[in-house]
Amino acid sequence: MNAYSRHIATGLVTGSAAVASSFAVMGSTPEYVVAPIAATVVALTPDAVVTASILILGSLGSKLGFLLAHAIAVGLFGAIAIVFAWLGPRYDRGPTSEVIVILGGAAATGVLGLVLVNSWPSALAAAFGLSISHWAVRHLIVEPSSVPGQQRRRFIGGFAALAGFAGIAFWTGRQRGESQRLPGEGVFGTETEPGVVDRAPIDAKLQEAREASFEMDGLDPLVSDIGDFYEVDINSINPTVDAETWSLQVSGAVERPMEVTYDDLLAGEVEHRFVTLRCVGESLNGRKMDTAIWTGVPVRSILDRAGATGDRVMLRAADQYFEEFPLEALEDGFLAFGMNGEVLPRGHGHPVRALVPGHWGEINVKWLNRIEVLDEQQDGYWEQRGWHGTGPVNTVTKLWTVNNLPDGRIEVGGHAYAGTRGIASVEVSADGGGTWTEADLGPELPGIDVWRQWRHVIGPLQEDVTVVVRATDGTGDLQPEAESQPYPSGATGWVSKTIGPE
Numbered sequence: 001m002n003a004y005s006r007h008i009a010t011g012l013v014t015g016s017a018a019v020a021s022s023f024a025v026m027g028s029t030p031e032y033v034v035a036p037i038a039a040t041v042v043a044l045t046p047d048a049v050v051t052a053s054i055l056i057l058g059s060l061g062s063k064l065g066f067l068l069a070h071a072i073a074v075g076l077f078g079a080i081a082i083v084f085a086w087l088g089p090r091y092d093r094g095p096t097s098e099v100i101v102i103l104g105g106a107a108a109t110g111v112l113g114l115v116l117v118n119s120w121p122s123a124l125a126a127a128f129g130l131s132i133s134h135w136a137v138r139h140l141i142v143e144p145s146s147v148p149g150q151q152r153r154r155f156i157g158g159f160a161a162l163a164g165f166a167g168i169a170f171w172t173g174r175q176r177g178e179s180q181r182l183p184g185e186g187v188f189g190t191e192t193e194p195g196v197v198d199r200a201p202i203d204a205k206l207q208e209a210r211e212a213s214f215e216m217d218g219l220d221p222l223v224s225d226i227g228d229f230y231e232v233d234i235n236s237i238n239p240t241v242d243a244e245t246w247s248l249q250v251s252g253a254v255e256r257p258m259e260v261t262y263d264d265l266l267a268g269e270v271e272h273r274f275v276t277l278r279c280v281g282e283s284l285n286g287r288k289m290d291t292a293i294w295t296g297v298p299v300r301s302i303l304d305r306a307g308a309t310g311d312r313v314m315l316r317a318a319d320q321y322f323e324e325f326p327l328e329a330l331e332d333g334f335l336a337f338g339m340n341g342e343v344l345p346r347g348h349g350h351p352v353r354a355l356v357p358g359h360w361g362e363i364n365v366k367w368l369n370r371i372e373v374l375d376e377q378q379d380g381y382w383e384q385r386g387w388h389g390t391g392p393v394n395t396v397t398k399l400w401t402v403n404n405l406p407d408g409r410i411e412v413g414g415h416a417y418a419g420t421r422g423i424a425s426v427e428v429s430a431d432g433g434g435t436w437t438e439a440d441l442g443p444e445l446p447g448i449d450v451w452r453q454w455r456h457v458i459g460p461l462q463e464d465v466t467v468v469v470r471a472t473d474g475t476g477d478l479q480p481e482a483e484s485q486p487y488p489s490g491a492t493g494w495v496s497k498t499i500g501p502e
């Protein structure tokens with residue numbers, strides 16, 4: 001092995017070990033050394049590329065960025081090991097050289113770790129991982145040997161050890177991510193959250209939703225499980241915001257700027273609302289649409305107390321996300337701190353998110369920390385990137401489930417959603433749009449912004465047919481037939497599918 005490839009191998013191994021050690025200790029939190037690099041990668045990615053990667057690659061786009069961030073992190077830490085491996089022998093050939101290489105590398109890694117994440121456990125873990133692996137590389141793997149085949153065996157052994165270490169680190173970090181409940185995170189009405197919120201009304205509403213849901217194989221219920229609820233945001237690693245120290249600033253064009261704490265919110269008029277969210281970027285028959293029962297307080301009382309004088313509003317969040325829209329839309333808005341009877345989970349905006357009735361998911365800002373009233377229109381994060389996602393949702397009828405029944409008939413079903421306009425009816429065509437029949441519409445859950453289920457039975461069929469579905473909203477408007485792509489204003493059109501006998 002020549003010196004050049006030895007340096008590269010040393011860098012890869014030690015850099016990976018440093019990164020893996022930080023992950024093992026911190027899990028997927030902002031203190032993981034890759035987190036700030038990932039955020040920088042996203043921030044530096046040209047807007048057009050962000051938009052294109054979301055459209056073409058879906059969520060894979062952000063995964064590529066995350067991968068790149070890991071490569072950069074491994075490179076940065078690995079470079080430290082290489083530099084010290086080179087520095088040591090220049091200074092001294094004896095044992096001092098070794099001290100410089102191992103301890104110097106550890107110190108520099110610790111400093112880089114602290115610069116990146118300002119967390120001692122994370123930085124120390126990285127330093128430890130880097131120095132231990134560097135020592136192992138130098139003394140166990142690359143040391144020259146005259147025994148035939150030994151060098152190769154050492155190499156294989158070394159890489160197996162690294163892979164094993166990375167596996168354990170990954171597993172430990174994952175465990176940590178799951179076990180690491182945020183302060184105040186837990187289930188309402190249990191010992192983690194005693195008495196904060198009365199869970200009886202939530203349970204009653206969850207029960208109501210269960211009873212109102214169709215019993216149909218493969219059809220999602222009216223309330224989505226937290227684990228199934230879609231997640232869309234700009235982060236590779238979500239922020240961890242402590243409810244205890246969190247506060248919401250109300251600023252800008254207001255008579256009385258305010259600061260609202262978590263306790264202030266809990267002391268307000270707590271309500272439980274069924275609300276559906278849908279992402280403007282999802283495909284026409286996609287799955288980025290879900291419903292939960294959210295616990296929180298109306299935002300109006302806060303706006304009234306602050307005395308808003310402008311007519312636009314900017315919501316800002318701990319992940320530097322920001323979205324702007326007419327203040328009017330926020331007047332029936334909600335500040336949610338609970339979801340399906342649990343304290344709002346981190347992935348959905350812990351501790352507090354906004355819910356804006358009838359509007360695209362993107363202005364339902366998570367990790368909310370500022371409401372800024374404006375006199376003039378400004379662009380939000382996605383609008384700067386060409387999207388028009390701050391308005392009311394389009395009407396959509398999903399054809400999510402197709403079941404071939406034992407008697408040869410075919411049951412089709414799904415969910416329909418039109419925001420605050422509501423769904424008046426869903427129609428199904430079994431001949432490609434020639435003739436239409438009204439589908440069964442499930443009961444309407446209480447609320448002003450909730451989807452409905454529909455279902456219909458077709459057949460028995462002798463041959464394949466094209467099923468088309470469409471809805472009429474509560475204002476009497478038929479859902480537009482013309483198909484459009486999600487970008488820039490959300491997908492439109494009638495969903496169709498070919499079905500036939502088995």
Ligand SMILES: Nc1nc2c(c(=O)[nH]1)N[C@H]1C(S)=C(S)[C@@H](COP(=O)(O)O)O[C@H]1N2
Nearest residue numbers: 230231232233234279317321361362365366
């Ligand atoms: N702070 C913050 N809020 C955010 C986002 C984000 O990236 N950051 N993404 C938005 C988008 S595009 C959607 S569709 C919804 C998704 O909410 P969910 O992840 O709880 O389903 O959150 C919105 N709120």
Ligand SMILES: [Mo]
Nearest residue numbers: 279280361362
């Ligand atoms: Mo979205």
